[in-house]
Amino acid sequence: MIDETEPLVVRDRSDLDTGRNPFLITLGEHVRALRARRGLTRKATALASGVSERHLANLESGVGNASILVLLQVTQALQCTLAELIGDVTTSSPEWLLIRELLETKDEATLRKVRLAIGEMLGTGGQSPQRSSRIALIGLRGAGKSTLGRLLANDLGFPFIELSREIEKFAGCSVAEIQSLYGMNAYRRYERRALEETLQIYSEGVFATPGGLVSEPSTFNLLLSYCTTVWLQASPEDHMKRVIAQGDLRPMSANPEAMQDLKDILAGRQAFYSKAEFHVNTSGQPLDQTFQILRRTVRAVVNPRVPASVE
Missing domain, CATH: 3.40.50.300 (P-loop containing nucleotide triphosphate hydrolases)
Structure with a gap:
């Protein structure tokens, strides 16, 4: 479980509307899309990852500052790579994903x-x-x-x-x-x-x-x-x-x-x-x-x- 004794910093409404960090916004969109692809609810993802629903909600909304440990736990729950979660280009389409799967276990010569x-x-x-x-x-x-x-x-x-x-x-x-x-x-x-x-x-x-x-x-x-x-x-x-x-x-x-x-x-x-x-x-x-x-x-x-x- 993630230690959540320190409160997450949540911005006010105007900040949410106009000042959110573009990377965190995109990250949240990827989490929601991957969760949908896996057919998981937020509650189920929270249980599988050991991350609270509140933390996941902030992550998917693009607010707060998710630590790398939280992201790693979410990837385990969603059965994806960290690259896929943060939007690496080689995870941006089904063809890319299929090509990655074919190549990921091959040696350097191949x-x-x-x-x-x-x-x-x-x-x-x-x-x-x-x-x-x-x-x-x-x-x-x-x-x-x-x-x-x-x-x-x-x-x-x-x-x-x-x-x-x-x-x-x-x-x-x-x-x-x-x-x-x-x-x-x-x-x-x-x-x-x-x-x-x-x-x-x-x-x-x-x-x-x-x-x-x-x-x-x-x-x-x-x-x-x-x-x-x-x-x-x-x-x-x-x-x-x-x-x-x-x-x-x-x-x-x-x-x-x-x-x-x-x-x-x-x-x-x-x-x-x-x-x-x-x-x-x-x-x-x-x-x-x-x-x-x-x-x-x-x-x-x-x-x-x-x-x-x-x-």
């Missing part, structure tokens, strides 16, 4: 096949010739995307494009200024628009992408659909060492836990970086040897403008 098949069906890139002539290097800062990207572009006879510079051209200011002045959400919008424009302009090229691009699913999907992707991997120590060697001391400035933060970021993004078609480790060998590994990997799938020289 889900990847489904994603690629959907991409083919929807015409979002597939295995077109242009896709194989666009090489996108992904990975955290300090992986070697700029250095190796320039070498690879010269070797293939392709243009080299740093997406961060394209973002700055698009926004008319630096990446740091975009983030400080307008926030991360605005930066992600500029990142998406810059990628779209870059894909329209360049039918072939080597693209060095920002490390955090993979954290925005729609942008990452676009990259995966229209580019051959290579994850440049490196150890956390090499990432840090290379960034500092570039003259950027900010990672260590007033942050004794910088290395642990970096490891956490890598761990959080690893599953996304691993979606790249090819993985090249840039740690543990000299630059020239790393480049030769990257060169062989890419030339196996790309039609370069410059023929391979005899090594």
Whole structure:
């Protein structure tokens, strides 16, 4: 049972009519709709969830501030997910729900096949010739995307494009200024628009992408659909060492836990970086040897403008 010793804050009538929080209003509508779909009365839902009818009435009316524990208990009573209760798009129609049910127990390899098949069906890139002539290097800062990207572009006879510079051209200011002045959400919008424009302009090229691009699913999907992707991997120590060697001391400035933060970021993004078609480790060998590994990997799938020289 939920502890209800503290009274719920209920607004006055005018507040109910004009000032209710849109999220809470929508949440209440979802609860009522799901309860109706399950054929449950409010009393029955209250009994099944251990939440009082008064609490449920406030929840369905869009007033009060329902805690996450209350919502979890309601989901158990309604036999739905928390995502369905709060209105995630993948729960917005019967077809979405049926697709979710088909996929929710599948492993990563199967889900990847489904994603690629959907991409083919929807015409979002597939295995077109242009896709194989666009090489996108992904990975955290300090992986070697700029250095190796320039070498690879010269070797293939392709243009080299740093997406961060394209973002700055698009926004008319630096990446740091975009983030400080307008926030991360605005930066992600500029990142998406810059990628779209870059894909329209360049039918072939080597693209060095920002490390955090993979954290925005729609942008990452676009990259995966229209580019051959290579994850440049490196150890956390090499990432840090290379960034500092570039003259950027900010990672260590007033942050004794910088290395642990970096490891956490890598761990959080690893599953996304691993979606790249090819993985090249840039740690543990000299630059020239790393480049030769990257060169062989890419030339196996790309039609370069410059023929391979005899090594």
